[in-house]
Amino acid sequence: MSACDTCVVRNRAICSSLDSEELKALNAIGRRRTLEPGESLMWEGEDSVLVANVIEGVLKLSTGTEDGREQIVGVVYPSDFIGRPFGSTTGHGVTALTEARVCVFARKDFDAFAREHPALEHKLLQRTLAELDRTRRWMLLLGRKSAGEKVASFLLDMSERLVQPDCMGFTSDGKLSRFSLPFSRQQVADVLGLTIETVSRQFTRLKAEGMIDLPSRREVVIVDREALAAEAG
Amino acid sequence: MSACDTCVVRNRAICSSLDSEELKALNAIGRRRTLEPGESLMWEGEDSVLVANVIEGVLKLSTGTEDGREQIVGVVYPSDFIGRPFGSTTGHGVTALTEARVCVFARKDFDAFAREHPALEHKLLQRTLAELDRTRRWMLLLGRKSAGEKVASFLLDMSERLVQPDCMGFTSDGKLSRFSLPFSRQQVADVLGLTIETVSRQFTRLKAEGMIDLPSRREVVIVDREALAAEAG
DNA sequence: CGTGACTTTGAGCCATTTCAACACGCGTGG
DNA sequence: CCACGCGTGTTGAAATGGCTCAAAGTCACG
Missing domain, CATH: 1.10.10.10 (Winged helix-like DNA-binding domain superfamily/Winged helix DNA-binding domain)
Structure with a gap:
């Protein structure tokens, strides 16, 4: 029995596109990790080495200017996906706001797995499109x-x-x-x-x-x- | 010989994921359209009925408040994709800034075609991820x-x-x-x-x-x- | 209780907006 | 060919919303 079987976001995260056989394979390349409030999972500008699913907790995505001004560009909740698949660098830092549990994958492993599972990529596409819509709506708030x-x-x-x-x-x-x-x-x-x-x-x-x-x-x-x-x- | 064969963005747009047979099928469900400067292709809040590829010209994506304030949330160029596949409503208006040529699809047709062509969905995912990165970087500008x-x-x-x-x-x-x-x-x-x-x-x-x-x-x-x-x- | 981080409150200032007038370019028609 | 008008852009002066700097207050934790 893999960790996925008891995962609370199992039916909402992108993993819901997979059957139990595929889930087992995905589980094999991922690992669980917990984060304390304030702890970062990745940093702005860093090579994109990780991607993850949020199981529990709230995390912020943030960028900043050289002189220290910061802008939070996104907030993620359980079942949300984080990281930059199919890309070389991370555009923003990811930091836990509350205690958090995430399911982490090496980006290269995840990329390879995703390319072989169109249903997973489809879920990821839907999520990304929805996040883009949300982000654009937020621009109206910031600008106007x-x-x-x-x-x-x-x-x-x-x-x-x-x-x-x-x-x-x-x-x-x-x-x-x-x-x-x-x-x-x-x-x-x-x-x-x-x-x-x-x-x-x-x-x-x-x-x-x-x-x-x-x-x-x-x-x-x-x-x-x-x-x-x-x-x- | 289909319109796609002579398309100037053929090798850069998401269509580049398709072989000539598939391209012919895609061509069958799309049609060309030209837009004058100031002319809109879709409106904010409207049902998502169309998606399109930009062939030529520059278009803006914009949202506004009820009292008339406007925020441009994106700018698209030749080979970019517009519209909201796999979703019911359009979050922002799309309006030509210059004279423009686009390749339009009924969203339902496009959705069905995309679901059968994982390589196309993959290209679309890559584009959407890149656009999300760009949009988030723009939030730093707007906010800070x-x-x-x-x-x-x-x-x-x-x-x-x-x-x-x-x-x-x-x-x-x-x-x-x-x-x-x-x-x-x-x-x-x-x-x-x-x-x-x-x-x-x-x-x-x-x-x-x-x-x-x-x-x-x-x-x-x-x-x-x-x-x-x-x-x- | 005391200490330190976070939050609230106050006062003054400054960047951006607002309101208003003017300039420019361009097409139209006298 | 020039006068006119209109859309668009520039400039100026005044108002103001949000920022900066500073101090006092609150809360959690030892």
């Missing part, structure tokens, strides 16, 4: 939205993406009304292209205006989703 | 760069991407030192997340500082590439 709109949009996005497949406490349409942010204020700023101070001020303003509540530093309660959506522009 | 850095980065990007496979007048490393922008000032602003006035001021500043020259509204000459690269941050 005000700080208030950015923060409101961010909170709504989080309330949709932090839903665990098996978790309680979300509204009928699958959106959380209360959640714990996997980001520090600085990281929120790095997602939104703002400074930490501006993010903090917007949080307190949204709270003061009754749209959200902030029981603790990382906890967020969406009190008035409609108003927050209006604020998001 | 100043107006001066944005404009300088933009000009350098243009000097690399406007190179025609068969054109003269580029430096040894395949970068143009003189080119004609396919964008109006407003469109440059929409790519960079700035206002038209800020773009104009940065253009004149870069010219005043001797990094570029502007022989006419659309023409750009890169005089000091090194200084421009430093300016790009």
